[in-house]
Amino acid sequence: MRIAVQRIVILAVILASWQGASLWFGAQWIPAPVATARALWLQVQNGELWYHARFTLSAAVIGFLIGGIPGAVLPFLIRRLATLRAILDPYLIAGYGAPKVALTPLFILWFGIGLESKVALVASVVFFLVFFITLAGLDSVDQKLIAAARVFGAGPALIAREIIWPGAIPYVFTGLRVAAPYAIGTAVVGELISSNRGLGYSIQAAATNFEPAKLFVGVVALAGIVLILNAVLDFCEKRLLSWRPTGGIAERAQTSF
């Protein structure tokens, strides 16, 4: 109860400072909260928001699937191919380290200013994120579980199926979870730089047309989408990984092996 009150007070302070800043600097720079809300409502009503959001979401989702699926599957395939992994290693690290959003112009050059360039950009970001987190998960599976299973006669196939894969699944999830907001953010960057549709485009257009209220609406809408996305992913994760303890740290004593 006290927390709720505190939060309401904080919210009030934030809105008041926003309003104050709007009055101080002028509404042409910072639109007042009410003006932003009105603009949001208007854009919801005339369908403009959904028109742009749909584009951004399509780019994010399609790119997420195109990059995420191979990113999650490939580590499982190359896990035991030590030589191949060693050969690919520097190239993958370079690919991971390369600033993908800075490569946007290349994607636009190749795929045009439409949806395809954003999809490709998102896929390139998502792939490397998911790939490396999944690979790290595969490598970090508890070696003691594997050793214990060897002692009771488990072969490589059983160890893979019973220990390594289930052990790595939470990492796959983490990878996808981490990548999801990136997918949205990357799609938006693509749209900022060159597009004729999407929330990023809408924000950029509002900035060049000097319509700060519209710009704020775009930002607020994006934050809302990411928050909803996170909530959905949280829910899925809890459902799928029911074997995991909720909260608390599993105490692991001194080693045996």
Next chain:
Amino acid sequence: MKPRTGIVVAGRVLLGAGLVGLWTLAHRLLGDQFVAGLDDIAARLWEIGASGVLVRDIGVTLLEAGIGMVVGGAAGFALPFLIARVPGLEVALRPFIAAAMGVPKLALAPLLILWFGIGLLSKVVFVALVVFFLLFFSTLAGIRSADGRLLAVARVLGLHELMLLREVMLPTTLPFVFASLKVALPRAISAAVVAEFVAADTGLGSYIQNAMSQADTVGVFTGVIVVTVVVVVVNAVLDRTQKRAMSWRHSAIGGF
């Protein structure tokens, strides 16, 4: 089980050669306007290197990233400690922090350019914002992870606030901070470049953007390659530094 070094090196060289071959082939098949030739890129690099444009643009971008990094990093590191000093504030702020986390920071570039102009200031503010959030969340996570029992024991032992900070809070938080600094630096460079894409007159992003608007494919490729190399080099340097700093950590014996 361990891969043989000879095979690995040969494989890497072959793969690299294959990629270069693929590039050349793509250049032949798709033409100049889609894939710039390697020789053209080399010539362009030489040209902008000689004219000083390359150094100037790299310098501008790194300057924006550097100042933004310092300002945003310091603020993002300090604020969580201030919040932690007020009991209950962190819990009360949680939904607002989550909402702030939800905003794709890169989408704010047009807004900041609207507010702070197309010069250095808007880029610095933008980079600082991106870095601030990275540092803020990881420092907060570090403070949250500070062992409650350890803190209690330290209090019982009579450590006052400042000592508590130095002896318990900082050591538990620093690994988180270093980890996020490592993530933040390449991110800062990317952010500077993105802001320059949106509006700027100097810097690597602006160079690429200009090339794109003039359908100068060689320019786009050259710029993108320079940005990638800068980031990869920065990453490598960070990795090297981190490995040296962390070398005391590997000391366990035995085990499988």
Next chain:
Amino acid sequence: MLKPVSDIAPDRAEPLLEVRDLARTFGARDGRAAGLNVIEGLSLAVTEGEFVTVAGPSGSGKSTLLNMIAQTDRPTAGTIRLRGKTIMDASTSTLTPGWHCQIGYVTQEDNLLPWRRLEENILLPLRAQRRLDDAARARAAALIDTAGLAGFERFYPHELSGGMRKRASLVRTLAYDPPVILMDEPFGALDAQTRTELHADLLRLWSLRRKTIIFVTHDITEAIALGDRVLVLSRAPARVIDEFRVDLPRPRDIDGLIAAPGFARLYESIRQALARQAPRRA
């Protein structure tokens, strides 16, 4: 249900498992100039159906010894023989963990798969060995029942108490019935009450089918309570420095053990043997 096997004399004929002149040195690295000799010249022999406990100070290489017998680690010198056949020496190139399911290993940590329910965890070795038939299921169910785990078959490990997880890990090994079972302080991290319960459980389970057990511990009471024989290890580099026969009758009453005649004297002798291992100065 399984019937308890009646008494057999433990010290007859040739040993089932024999360790001779075993040594293990961990390599020099990380600034340590010399290698670390954990075990040197360690020999022991265990006959069929015998319950041997090995007591030693902390850090005396007890886990390392069991790791080598279970073949999850490799000795620097020495041989390990099972039924007179050498299964491991310094020249062995590939490790065969568990020696074809002949040697079971109950480790310090329960090592249950967190994503598998209790029953699935217990049946996993049988599944791995393609021996999961109705008879095996029935035997596992009987063991689960005897260990007091009935009703918890569908629980995930994290939903069970520490003591229950230990029981599950014990039953998992007993269920596939390896002739030799190694136990590495399996009850180390538990409270005294739970430990005593588990000692009783273990002895009850053991009495069903007298497996050959090597049980490592640093707790003298535990060593006496469970074993037919107590071997005392030296500080590192470890070897067997003393041996005590435990003549307490079986089945043993764990709760009243301390009051049993002869317990105190035995305890004192073992304590002194361990105490003679004066702490080394570095």
